[in-house]
Amino acid sequence: MTSSVLTSRTNQFYINGEWRDSDSGETIDITSPYLHEVIGKVQAVTRDEVDNAIQFAHEAQKEWAEKSLQERSTYLYKWADELVRMQDEIAETIMKEVGKGYEDARKEVVRTADFIRYTIEEAQHMNGESMRGDRFPGGSKSKLAIVDRVPLGVVLAISPFNYPVNLSAAKIAPALIAGNAVIFKPATQGALSGTKMMEAMHRAGLPKGLVNLITGRGSVIGDYLVEHKGINMISFTGGTKTGTNLAKKANMIPLVLELGGKDPGIVREDADLHLAAIQIISGAFSYSGQRCTAIKRVLVHENVADELVKLLTEEVAKLSVGSPENGSTIVPLIDDKSADFVQGLITDAIEQGAHLLAGNQREQNLIYPTLLDHVTTDMKVAWEEPFGPVLPIIRVSSDEEAINITNGSDYGLQASVFTKDINKAFAISNKLEVGSVQINGRTERGPDHFPFIGVKGSGMGAQGIKKSLESMTREKVTILNLSE
Ligand code: NAP
Numbered sequence: 001m002t003s004s005v006l007t008s009r010t011n012q013f014y015i016n017g018e019w020r021d022s023d024s025g026e027t028i029d030i031t032s033p034y035l036h037e038v039i040g041k042v043q044a045v046t047r048d049e050v051d052n053a054i055q056f057a058h059e060a061q062k063e064w065a066e067k068s069l070q071e072r073s074t075y076l077y078k079w080a081d082e083l084v085r086m087q088d089e090i091a092e093t094i095m096k097e098v099g100k101g102y103e104d105a106r107k108e109v110v111r112t113a114d115f116i117r118y119t120i121e122e123a124q125h126m127n128g129e130s131m132r133g134d135r136f137p138g139g140s141k142s143k144l145a146i147v148d149r150v151p152l153g154v155v156l157a158i159s160p161f162n163y164p165v166n167l168s169a170a171k172i173a174p175a176l177i178a179g180n181a182v183i184f185k186p187a188t189q190g191a192l193s194g195t196k197m198m199e200a201m202h203r204a205g206l207p208k209g210l211v212n213l214i215t216g217r218g219s220v221i222g223d224y225l226v227e228h229k230g231i232n233m234i235s236f237t238g239g240t241k242t243g244t245n246l247a248k249k250a251n252m253i254p255l256v257l258e259l260g261g262k263d264p265g266i267v268r269e270d271a272d273l274h275l276a277a278i279q280i281i282s283g284a285f286s287y288s289g290q291r292c293t294a295i296k297r298v299l300v301h302e303n304v305a306d307e308l309v310k311l312l313t314e315e316v317a318k319l320s321v322g323s324p325e326n327g328s329t330i331v332p333l334i335d336d337k338s339a340d341f342v343q344g345l346i347t348d349a350i351e352q353g354a355h356l357l358a359g360n361q362r363e364q365n366l367i368y369p370t371l372l373d374h375v376t377t378d379m380k381v382a383w384e385e386p387f388g389p390v391l392p393i394i395r396v397s398s399d400e401e402a403i404n405i406t407n408g409s410d411y412g413l414q415a416s417v418f419t420k421d422i423n424k425a426f427a428i429s430n431k432l433e434v435g436s437v438q439i440n441g442r443t444e445r446g447p448d449h450f451p452f453i454g455v456k457g458s459g460m461g462a463q464g465i466k467k468s469l470e471s472m473t474r475e476k477v478t479i480l481n482l483s484e
């Protein structure tokens, strides 16, 4: 790790290519989830500043959209290069701000640079189409439609705390390469990392006004941003409650929402149990389960449950617990409130008869990895998203029961199916109401060019590089009426 680069300085917001203090005179303290001290401050911007940022974005967007794809690409490549160059200092900020292990934080930055580069290349291979009128009955050959994609205008990018750089750039990069401008509102706990990412962009010399960083509590400025008439599209990642409220408030504009999940690991009787145990534990507990795609419940066939439980218990015992500075897998949760919530789910399950196999130990916001067996569908932990290190095991007697419990959820992000029978895997996959099914692997978003989809309470629309480019553009048809 590099020497400390983080200061408890007051950070500025970024508007029209300049770093500024807010006229509000107010700042928000950012407290590290494991150092338990203030590591920086961000500006609480005013509504007037939001108005100005959106105005600047519209002005910049007009010129940006006129630039060739090659010119836009040059800027974005520079941004990716700057991120790679700054990877150590950004990783340290991520680690201190959201408590992610240093190596994972560094990988997040490198993954982001790769994401930006792939986005540029994908955009360069997206072509429109043309069609002749006489393909439709009674249509005329003299009509030729040219279908192209055009930018939407100003995209509002709102990101969550858990991938403060990657899930921000995953919105900003496709928006920009497609010719849009961006208003970027990071999670407040995540805004220091978001600011670092913007520093990389500033160094890359992107045109002023094109991306503006707005910091402030979502509860204070969120609705104002979302309802703003100057916003032409919203790309949001965060909790289901926040996303659902946002969808009700937004104007009639395109929305992409990536929300929470309750991904099951379905283990059939014929599964490779060693593989399943390793994948499930890594899927459930990495970054203390603070991933939308974490495996959040196990649905195991009763005939192999005892054996799987033994393997899962052995794997849990291997997890390191402690500080992200030591590369621990289990780290303090983002705040005390989140830890209280997770502890509540654990306590409720135990009180209702779940068998505790590991964990149920807590030091402030550090929750030890907790494994619960004989969880039933009456327990809250069977249905609620903990966003923390607790894994409930529900024993089932058939594939149908596993499918029903999966589909009984309000969420529909991903599911894993562990089986040696590929036909059964597909048969189950076809019946699951989720965006993606992983066969014999843990639930996860990447690689980042795969479509990433949440259904039901897990979202609306799709991410993944090509999908994001499509959602941040619209089709425009120009029809040539040729003389016969
Ligand atoms: P969150 O509390 O919903 O916050 C997400 C973002 O929304 C933050 O930037 C937040 O700002 C902002 N926000 C809050 N109120 C708002 C409002 N009224 N209008 C507009 N924006 C508002 O979620 P989180 O705690 O950061 O992240 C955890 C959740 O995100 C989990 O449920 C997880 O499953 C989900 N998630 C889903 C995906 C996915 O791709 N499916 C990926 C990552 C996370 P403030 O921070 O200032 O409140």
Ligand code: G3H
Pocket: 162, 163, 290, 291, 292, 293, 443, 444, 445, 446
């Ligand atoms: O938290 C939600 C992220 O989209 C999960 O990404 O599966 O790569 O950890 P990941």
